[in-house]
Amino acid sequence: MKHLLTVAISALALAASPAAAQDFAIINATLAVGDGSDPIPDGTVIVRNGAVIFAGPTEAVESIDVQPVIDGQGLWVTPGLVIAMTDLGLYDVSAVSEGNDRSASSSRFNAALDVAPAINPASQHIGIARSGGLTRALVTPAHGRSLFAGQGAMIDLGMDLDAVQTPRVFQLANLGETGASKSGGSRTAAHVELRNALREARDFAAGRWSGDGNLLTRADAQALGPVISGKQKLFVEVQRASDILVVLALKEEFARLDLVLVGAAEGWLVADEIAAAGVPVIAEGLSDLPVSFELLAATQSNVGRMTQAGVKVAIGSMRGGSNGQPRNAAQFAGNLVALTKIPGASGLSWGQALASISSIPARIAGLDNVGVLKRGAVGDLVIWDGDPLEVSTAPVRVFIDGVEQSLDTHQTRLRERYRDLDESELPKAYDW
Structure with missing residues (x-):
């Protein structure tokens, strides 16, 4: 001791x-x-x-x-690896609720929740990820009792106590099975709740929000203002192809939304539509089992097929489950390179695979000088004892x-x- x-x-x-x-x-x-x-x-x-x-x-x-x-x-x-959609710094032992800040399931707030003040740079998980070559991460909250989980931050994995590089980079919502369960048990309710929230936030920003009869708290309405104006990205967790199309259609009413799809396990089925909309995707590196109805068409070729269609795809969503600790990012990128050797499968070239865990997630977060080695970029780099993938x-x-x-x-x-x-x-x- x-x-x-x-x-x-x-x-x-x-x-x-x-x-x-x-x-x-x-x-x-x-x-x-x-x-x-x-x-x-x-x-x-x-x-x-x-x-x-x-x-x-x-x-x-x-x-x-x-x-x-x-x-x-x-x-x-x-360059230092960049992982998107992780819970690094939000807990030490997941089963110990007192030290687990991933989800605020009993909070009266949802969209206003901000992970930045809760991030612990001394977390053992951050050190382990850093020893695996990760230098930056997009940290996300988990869903509580609403389809809105709250606002995520970009952190660096350095050893100083000021880890938060950029707070409130994105707002996270879920319009798949999880969003349905948080909104009354149906996707119909989830979409009504989302559109109502965005409309109330628009009214709040325009000074037309009185608070009487509104479903959002004042704090949540204020937090969604940057989403409505396009100043803050809206990350939407969605898997099913039909759900993806519904999310893309949100811009018909809310034209300034800066959308990012998270998950998109069936994205390969609608890859042309995603590419045409110019919406990037943060996908899991390994998702190929139909463990739920929204994953029936999941395939390891998903990332490769979307990339071939012109979609900007990052590997992320490492908050446990099949992907586990974020230090496994290079391994999952390497798997996508190996897929190019399998007849009938679609993977990534070596360069594309590295970009999916370095420059692409950084650009999705709005950072052009992170995750890449070029003049003017931050000095994040890793020396490896061999092929990093x-x-x-x-x-x-x-x-x-x-x-x-x-x-x-x-x-x-x-x-x-x-x-x-x-x-x-x-x-x-x-x-x-």
Whole structure:
């Protein structure tokens, strides 16, 4: 206990004193910039004052005027991975309700709920995700008693205590089976509730909202104002093809909605319509079983087929279930590359797969300088001991905003503690 307390105090002390951005260069590495292009066999990245000033072939570098210079021979370099739709920082042990801030099922508010004040940068889950190469994340609340779950935030996974990069990036709603269950037991009720909420928010913004007879609280009506004006994105969780089309039709009445589809397991059936609407998708990397009626047409080829149709697709929605911990993002992206080798299946090229967990989720969040290595981008990058989309590969160094991060976690400390102990010193449970 004394050892763990010392480690915790040391970690908090480090987090409370943010390190200055570093200058450094990485040369002779296999470089993937994250924009969908193929890896560069002999690449160089130069970071100054926490930002990328060069990323490309080593032969194109005229001079390197920063120190240190890291030899990346035999290593790979990518931008830091970005995961969309996760609950990182909102809980430690999910079964302990006192420390679980994912859902406010008893709250009188819904759309006004904002995850930003509840995010805990010292959460063990954030450290584990960072050690897996993740540097940014879109954190989302879970649905309580309404089809609106609340407002999500973009965080960085660095070790300082100011994790929230951009609060209130999006509003989350559900118009599938979950939304139906929260709205009276039917999709008909869910769609009426959504449209009524958006109309009341529009009236509130226009000064026509008295509060009498309205279903929204004042706080929720105010929170939906940026959604109506298009200043805040509306993420809609929906799986069934017919539900997707109904969501796309919302713009006929609310023209300024900035829609993002989440899930879209049957998106491949209406991929042309999604592409024509210019609506991006955050899909699960592995969803191929008909575990519910809205997933009857789920297939691992979903992401590949939507991408082929011109839809911008990110891999995300990692809040448990089949996808598990967000550190598995690279593995799921790698699965989509492997699908290209299977007759009849649709997957992604290597470059597309990396982009689906780096630049695309960042752009969906409205950030053009995150998840990609280019001049002016933030200095988020990961050095890997091999192909990052191979399951046996691991990060060896991680930088966020040009600052190298510790890859030490509670798990690695337990490994070091017990790995070399004499068998007689192991806990009794090991005898089992």
